[in-house]
Amino acid sequence: MMMAAARKSTNWFAIGVTAAAVVVVLVIGGVVWFANNQATSPGTVPQSSAVNADTGAIAVGSGSQTVDTYIDFMCPICNSFEQAYGSTLQQLVDDGTITLNIHPISILDAQSQGTQYSTRAANAAYCVAVDDPANVSAFVTAMYAQQPTEGTSGLDDATLATIAKNAGASDAVSSCITDGTYTKFVTAITKKTPSQTGSGIATPTIAINGTVLVNQTDLTGDPQKDIVDRLNG
Incomplete structure (x- = not known):
């Protein structure tokens, strides 16, 4: 009976490690996305009737x-x-x-x-x-x-x-x-x-x-x- 119960128990440690790994991957992905976005972002766009925000003219x-x-x-x-x-x-x-x-x-x-x-x-x-x-x-x-x-x-x-x-x-x-x-x-x-x-x-x-x-x-x-x-x- 004890062995059967043991086989049905949940490995919470393994699940915790997996969840932590997923969180790390998501965080790293978010950091990479943010860095790439910052690198390609035009920053503050000049707000003027004379400035074309797309071409910079x-x-x-x-x-x-x-x-x-x-x-x-x-x-x-x-x-x-x-x-x-x-x-x-x-x-x-x-x-x-x-x-x-x-x-x-x-x-x-x-x-x-x-x-x-x-x-x-x-x-x-x-x-x-x-x-x-x-x-x-x-x-x-x-x-x-x-x-x-x-x-x-x-x-x-x-x-x-x-x-x-x-x-x-x-x-x-x-x-x-x-x-x-x-x-x-x-x-x-x-x-x-x-x-x-x-x-x-x-x-x-x-x-x-x-x-x-x-x-x-x-x-x-x-x-x-x-x-x-x-x-x-």
Whole structure:
């Protein structure tokens, strides 16, 4: 009788160990999911009527045609593009021909001695756009005017805040810049930059009405030929 009773008894120890193992697996799975989610999360998304949360574009103007510029504020060729084409693009915005979609991205952090200048500068652009998108064009122009040389530490956050406020932003922009509010958004949105040749991201990358240009062959330095004529078909 005792043996029969023993055979019917429940092994609570084994069940407890199994349950504990299941809990551990679930916890580990949850940690892995959270880590992966954090790694791919865009973080805080800029809340502005001018910012496209999906593409990262900051819209300037309201024309029916579009010119998209993907820029890194540490990129000297982006500055050269601004000097050659900036006034033409602004005129096209002013006369209602185009919406200029500015995409501040970050591919040159390695060129700023560990200060992540490209990311910080792009974050500052989104801070300005959220504060008042009317000041974005002035901010971009001022950033190019004070562009640091590749390989230097870049401008510090206090200087970025001063540039933003001189462009018309309110004092509230300072904490947005120093806190790096949109840093993760910049990192996430940079990955969406279209490739010019299929071999990777480059700056500046320009798209006219959705067609990506190849800097080496499609841009000659002549705004009439490269931008206006393409807009006119």
